[in-house]
Amino acid sequence: MDYKETLSKLKTDLYKRLKNHSKRIKHVEGVATCMKVFSKRYDLNIDKAQIIAYLHDLTKYESIPYHLKNIEQAYKDTFANDPYYLHALSAAYIGKTHYQIDDSSIIHAVMYHCTGYKDLDVYGRLLIISDICEPNRPYEDAKDIYELAFNNLEEAYQRSIRIKYTSHLLHNDQIHPWFDTQIFNEKGHV
Numbered sequence: 001m002d003y004k005e006t007l008s009k010l011k012t013d014l015y016k017r018l019k020n021h022s023k024r025i026k027h028v029e030g031v032a033t034c035m036k037v038f039s040k041r042y043d044l045n046i047d048k049a050q051i052i053a054y055l056h057d058l059t060k061y062e063s064i065p066y067h068l069k070n071i072e073q074a075y076k077d078t079f080a081n082d083p084y085y086l087h088a089l090s091a092a093y094i095g096k097t098h099y100q101i102d103d104s105s106i107i108h109a110v111m112y113h114c115t116g117y118k119d120l121d122v123y124g125r126l127l128i129i130s131d132i133c134e135p136n137r138p139y140e141d142a143k144d145i146y147e148l149a150f151n152n153l154e155e156a157y158q159r160s161i162r163i164k165y166t167s168h169l170l171h172n173d174q175i176h177p178w179f180d181t182q183i184f185n186e187k188g189h190v
């Protein structure tokens with residue numbers, strides 16, 4: 001696949017889809033900037049990192065029927081009671097089918113950005129970190145986590161997962177079984 005071409009198509013689509021959601025556009029741009037900076041630090045492919053950023057919330061405001069139509073059939077039951085997470089799955093699906101993204105690291109990063117996943121690679125971990133620490137986010141620890149990510153990626157990932165966990169509990173009352181809670185078992189309670 002051609003990363004530059006995919007990125008350019010994706011950006012056009014994102015600005016169209018989110019035209020009534022300027023705050024979300026700012027968030028995505030913030031995530032893209034963080035991904036770019038972190039990619040330089042860790043010697044990663046910047047275009048690939050940008051694709052991940054621009055894809056991750058692409059379907060955020062689509063309807064539940066849209067999500068259910070655009071996810072792998074096998075996941076329908078898994079997420080029946082957790083609509084919040086569906087945008088991660090439908091964005092990954094659109095990435096695979098519409099954009100023909102054949103790099104599974106991109107697809108996994110997007111698919112697991114709400115829950116984390118113990119086997120996520122560096123791109124997936126950096127998306128979760130960037131999703132929490134980009135400058136438009138309200139989290140108190142955002143700046144600390146941003147700085148931490150330059151020196152200790154794993155610690156920054158775990159702190160980001162903890163914030164996601166707390167925020168999910170606050171807004172959704174329940175935690176999906178996919179959630180990467182393994183880090184809590186290793187290090188004690190959240």
Ligand SMILES: [Fe+2]
Pocket residue numbers: 056057087088113114
């Ligand atoms: Fe998201």
Ligand SMILES: [Fe+2]
Pocket residue numbers: 027031056057131
């Ligand atoms: Fe996001």
